[in-house]
Amino acid sequence: xxxxxxxxxxxxxxxxxxxxxxxxxxxxIWKRNKATLWYYPSPEKKYITPIFLIYSxxxxxxxxxxxxxxxxxxxxxxxxxxxxxxxxxxxxxxxKDITLDxxxxxxxxxxxxxxxxxxxxxxxxxxxxxxxxxxxxxxxAIAKEPVKNLILYVTPLDFSTVPSFDxxxxxxxxxxxxxxxxxxxFGILPPAxxxxxxxxxxxPVYITPYLSLISRANDEAYVRKWLSFNRWMKSYLPLxxxxxxxxxxDLVKDNxxxxxxLLINGKKANLKNITCNLLVISSEEDRLVSKEQTYSxxxxxxxxxxxxxxxxxxxxxxxxxxxxxPEYIDQWLPPRS
Numbered sequence: 007x008x009x010x011x012x013x014x015x016x017x018x019x020x021x022x023x024x025x026x027x028x029x030x031x032x033x034x035i036w037k038r039n040k041a042t043l044w045y046y047p048s049p050e051k052k053y054i055t056p057i058f059l060i061y062s063x064x065x066x067x068x069x070x071x072x073x074x075x076x077x078x079x080x081x082x083x084x085x086x087x088x089x090x091x092x093x094x095x096x097x098x099x100x101x102k103d104i105t106l107d108x109x110x111x112x113x114x115x116x117x118x119x120x121x122x123x124x125x126x127x128x129x130x131x132x133x134x135x136x137x138x139x140x141x142x143x144x145x146x147a148i149a150k151e152p153v154k155n156l157i158l159y160v161t162p163l164d165f166s167t168v169p170s171f172d173x174x175x176x177x178x179x180x181x182x183x184x185x186x187x188x189x190x191x192f193g194i195l196p197p198a199x200x201x202x203x204x205x206x207x208x209x210p211v212y213i214t215p216y217l218s219l220i221s222r223a224n225d226e227a228y229v230r231k232w233l234s235f236n237r238w239m240k241s242y243l244p245l246x247x248x249x250x251x252x253x254x255x256d257l258v259k260d261n262x263x264x265x266x267x268l269l270i271n272g273k274k275a276n277l278k279n280i281t282c283n284l285l286v287i288s289s290e291e292d293r294l295v296s297k298e299q300t301y302s303x304x305x306x307x308x309x310x311x312x313x314x315x316x317x318x319x320x321x322x323x324x325x326x327x328x329x330x331x332p333e334y335i336d337q338w339l340p341p342r343s
Contacts, residue, residue, distance in 0.1 A: 030046055030079060030083065031047065032044045032045060032046045035120060035121075035124050036116075036124075038112065039101065040094065040096060040101065041095050041113050041117075042092075042093045043090060043091070043092055043093075043120055044092075044093060045089075045090055046079055046088070048084070048085075048087055048089075049083065049084070051088060052087075053086050053087050053343040054343070055130060055131050055155070055342075056088040056121060057087050057088070058091075058118055058121050058130050059089060059092070059134075059138075060114060060141055060142045061093075061134075061135050061136070061138040062135060062136040062137040063109075064136070064137060065241050065242060067093055070135075081328075081331050085331050087343070090125075092113065092114060094243075097245075097246050098194070099193050101246055102248060104246045104248055106144075106249050106252035106256070106270070107252075107270050110145050110270050111148075114141060114145045115145060118149070118153075122151060128152060130151065130153060131155040132153050132156050132157070133157040133158075133159070134158050135159045135160070136159070136162070136295065139163075140161055143156070143263070143277065146282065147274075147277055154283060154342065155339065155342050155343070156282050156283070156284050156309075157286075157287070157339070158284075158285070158286045158287065160287065160288060160289050160295045160300065161286070162294075162295045162299045163263055163264060163277075163302055164261065164299050165261045166261055167296065185251075189250055192247060194244040194246055194247050195244060195247065197243060198242075256268055264302045264303075277302075277303050277306040277307055278306055281307075282309060283309060283311040284309040284311065284312045285313045285334065285339075286301070286313070286314045287315045288300040288301070288314070288315070288316055289316070290316055290317070311342075
C-alpha cells in the first residue's frame, strides 16, 4: 500500500510541477550555422569581467539552467556577473565535416570576440564543463583575446590513462581498432550511440534513479530536481564525425594536448601558453573523467595563479545554493573579476 501511495504521489507531483528551464532573460547576440551565443545580463552588475560558458558537445547545455534555484547561470547573474553562453546547437548530416579546429576558431574564438565587443569589457572569464572544458583549454592555449580567468570543471585533458575506456584506448593506440570507417559511413554519430556509450559507463542497468524517485515521491523539491535532471540526461546530441575523428586520434590516441603537439589550423595549442588565472575543479566521484585526467594542466600551464580543487559531487553535479555562486568558484572568482 505504501508503494501504491508513493506512486500516486509521484503522479500528482508530476502533473503539478513545471519542469521548464528557469525564465531568465536572455538574448541572442550572434549566430553561426546551428550555434547561438546567448547573453544573460545581470540585474545588478557588480563585476567588469563577464563570463563565457562552454558546455560539452555531448549534451545540451540546459544543465546550466535547469530551473529557478537550480541554475548555475542564475547564480552568476544574481551575484553580479554578465554571462555569455555558446550553444553549439544540434548538428545535422550537413555538418559532418566540421572539425575540432572549426569549433575552436570559428565558434568559440569568434564567440569570445563577439562577447568582448558586446560587453565592452577589456578581459573575459572562460568556464568550460567536461568536454567543453577541453575545448576551453585548447582555445585559451591559442587565444589572442584577453582571457583573464580560466575555470575547468571535470575536464579531460590527459589521455595517458583513460579509466573508463581503457581497453578501447589501448586498442586504438596499438592500431588494433580504427573507428574512421564507422565515422565516414555515418557522417555524424546518432544520439542513440552516444547514449549507449554513456550508459555503459555510468548506469548499465538504469533503475537506481527510479528507485530513488519512488523512495522520495512526497518530496516535491526532490521530484522537481529529479524531473529536470532526467530530462536533461536524455538530451544527447549527435556528434560531428570529423570532430570525433580529431578527438579520437589527436587526443585519445596520441595525447597531443598535454604533449604540446596539438595544432589548431597550424597554431600550436600548447598548455604552456596559458598564463591567465587558472582554477581546475575535479571530482572524487566521477566515473567519466578521473582526477588524473584533469590535473596535468596545473603542472603545464604557465599561470602564476593556479588552484586545484576536489569536489565531492559527481560528473554532472554542481553545488548551487540559491543566492550563492557554485562551490569553489564562490571564493575564487569574485576577487579576480
